[in-house]
Ligand SMILES: Nc1nc2c(ncn2[C@@H]2O[C@H](COP(=O)(O)OP(=O)(O)OP(=O)(O)O)[C@@H](O)[C@H]2O)c(=O)[nH]1
C-alpha cells in the first residue's frame with residue numbers, strides 16, 4: 001500500500017524564521033518510525049525544483065546543541081533555506097544512524113577511547129550505518145515531491161532516492177561546521193563513508 005499524507009498541521013516555527021510551516025504526518029510508511037516533514041511552500045516566482053533535506057534525528061545535536069557532531073547547525077541551515085526558498089525537511093527518526101540514542105551514547109564512550117565513529121558501532125555489534133531511505137522516498141512520493149534539489153553531502157542518500165524514482169536535479173552541499181570536538185567525526189565521514197566534505201580539507205590545511 002503506498003504511503004499517503006495522514007495530516008498537515010500548520011505551525012509557526014521560530015527556527016523557520018517565524019514563518020508558518022506545515023508539519024506533515026503519514027500513513028503506510030515502510031518502517032514504523034514516526035517520521036514527519038516540515039513543509040514550506042515555494043513562492044510562485046520560484047521555479048527551481050524544491051529544496052529537500054533528509055535529516056536523521058540527532059537528539060544530542062538537534063535539541064541540546066552537542067559539539068560532538070554537526071547535526072544542529074545543519075538542521076538550522078536547512079530550516080533557514082526552506083524559509084527562504086520553500087521546500088521540505090524530512091525529519092527521519094533514525095537516531096544514531098539507526099542504532100538509537102542509548103547505543104549512540106555507548107559508542108561515544110568508545111570514541112573517547114580513540115575508536116572512530118564507525119568502528120565504535122561495530123564494537124557494540126551494530127552496523128556502520130543502519131539507515132535506509134525507503135520511508136523518505138515514500139514521504140516524497142506522498143507529497144508529490146518527485147523532482148527535487150537535495151541538500152546533503154552523503155552520496156548514499158542521493159543513490160538510494162534515485163533508485164526509488166526520485167529525480168534529483170542538483171545535489172546542494174550542506175555546510176560543514178567544524179569544531180575542535182567534531183573534527184575526527186567529520187574526517188571519518190569523509191574518509192570512511194565517502195561524504196563530500198570539501199571544507200574539511202580547507203579547514204585542516
Ligand atoms: N552511531 C553514531 N551515530 C552518530 C554519531 N554522531 C552522529 N550520529 C548520527 O548520525 C546521523 C547523522 O548522520 P551523518 O553521518 O552526520 O550525516 P548524514 O545525515 O549521513 O549526511 P548529510 O546529509 O550530509 O548531513 C544522526 O542520526 C546522528 O544521531 C556517532 O558518533 N555514532
Ligand SMILES: [Zn+2]
Pocket residue numbers: 058060061062069070071072
Ligand atoms: Zn549529531
